[in-house]
Amino acid sequence: MSSELSFFDLFWQASILVQLVMLTLLIISVVSWAFIFQRNKALSQASSEIKKFEDRFWSGxxxxxxYQELSARQSIGGLASLFCxxxxxxxxxxKSSTTHPDAIMDGTHRAMRVSLSREVDSLESxxxxLATAGSISxxxxxxxxxxxxxxxFIALGGQHQATLAMVAPGIAEALIATAMGLFAAIPAVIAYNRFSHQVEKLENNYANFMEEFSSILHRQALANSKDGQ
Structure with missing residues (x-):
C-alpha cells in the first residue's frame, strides 16, 4: 500500500462522521479488552477459590x-459467602426452640439463595x-x-473524468471502518460466550454446594430437634 493510502492518512482525510465512527469503535475495542482481561482474572480467581474452599470444607x-474464621475477614465471596x-x-x-426444622431450613435456604444471586450478579459484571459491543460494532x-x-460517489459525480485514484481513498476509509467494526466485535463475542459458559459452570458449583450444605444442616436441625424433645 502506498503512503497516500496509509491508515493514518486515510483517517485524517476521512470525513468527520467517519472519523467519529472509527474513534467510537476504537473506544469500544479498548474498553472491551479491558473488561476481557478483568473478567478473565476474576473468573479464574473464583474458580480457584471454589477448589480451595471445598478442600477446606470437606476436610472435616x-x-x-x-464460620468464625471467614467472618473475621474483611471481604468474602464465592462459596465462603454462601456458607456464611x-x-x-x-x-x-x-436458637428458637419453637422453630420447626423445616422452617429453619427454609430460612437457611432462602438466605443462601440471596447470597447466590449476589455472587452470580458479580460474576456477570x-x-x-461485551454482548452489546459484539452486537452493535x-x-x-x-x-x-x-x-x-x-x-x-457523490464526489465522483462532480468530475468529468473518473479514475480509480479519485475514489480509492474514500472506499479505503470506508472499508477500514468495517474492519474496525469486526475487530471490536469478534473478540467481544468470543469472550462473552466463553465467560458466559464459565459463569454457568460456577453457578452450578455454587448451587450444588448449597444443596449439599443444606442437607448437612438439615440433619443437624433434626438432631437438635430430637435432643430438645
Missing part, C-alpha cells in the same frame, strides 16, 4: 470455627457490555462504510 473442619450466609441464618433460627462499522462510499 469444624463449622463453627470455619446459610450458617448464620441457621444458627439464628436454631461487564458481560452485558459491525453495524457501526457498516454505517461508516456506507457513509464513506456514499461520499466517494
Amino acid at each position: 473442619a469444624d463449622l463453627n470455627r470455619l 450466609a446459610g450458617f448464620k441464618e441457621f444458627v439464628r433460627l436454631s 461487564h458481560l452485558p457490555f 459491525p453495524y457501526i462499522g457498516l454505517f461508516g462504510t456506507v457513509w464513506g462510499i456514499m461520499n466517494s
Whole structure:
C-alpha cells in the first residue's frame, strides 16, 4: 500500500462522521479488552477459590470455627459467602426452640439463595457490555462504510473524468471502518460466550454446594430437634 493510502492518512482525510465512527469503535475495542482481561482474572480467581474452599470444607473442619474464621475477614465471596450466609441464618433460627426444622431450613435456604444471586450478579459484571459491543460494532462499522462510499460517489459525480485514484481513498476509509467494526466485535463475542459458559459452570458449583450444605444442616436441625424433645 502506498503512503497516500496509509491508515493514518486515510483517517485524517476521512470525513468527520467517519472519523467519529472509527474513534467510537476504537473506544469500544479498548474498553472491551479491558473488561476481557478483568473478567478473565476474576473468573479464574473464583474458580480457584471454589477448589480451595471445598478442600477446606470437606476436610472435616469444624463449622463453627470455619464460620468464625471467614467472618473475621474483611471481604468474602464465592462459596465462603454462601456458607456464611446459610450458617448464620441457621444458627439464628436454631436458637428458637419453637422453630420447626423445616422452617429453619427454609430460612437457611432462602438466605443462601440471596447470597447466590449476589455472587452470580458479580460474576456477570461487564458481560452485558461485551454482548452489546459484539452486537452493535459491525453495524457501526457498516454505517461508516456506507457513509464513506456514499461520499466517494457523490464526489465522483462532480468530475468529468473518473479514475480509480479519485475514489480509492474514500472506499479505503470506508472499508477500514468495517474492519474496525469486526475487530471490536469478534473478540467481544468470543469472550462473552466463553465467560458466559464459565459463569454457568460456577453457578452450578455454587448451587450444588448449597444443596449439599443444606442437607448437612438439615440433619443437624433434626438432631437438635430430637435432643430438645
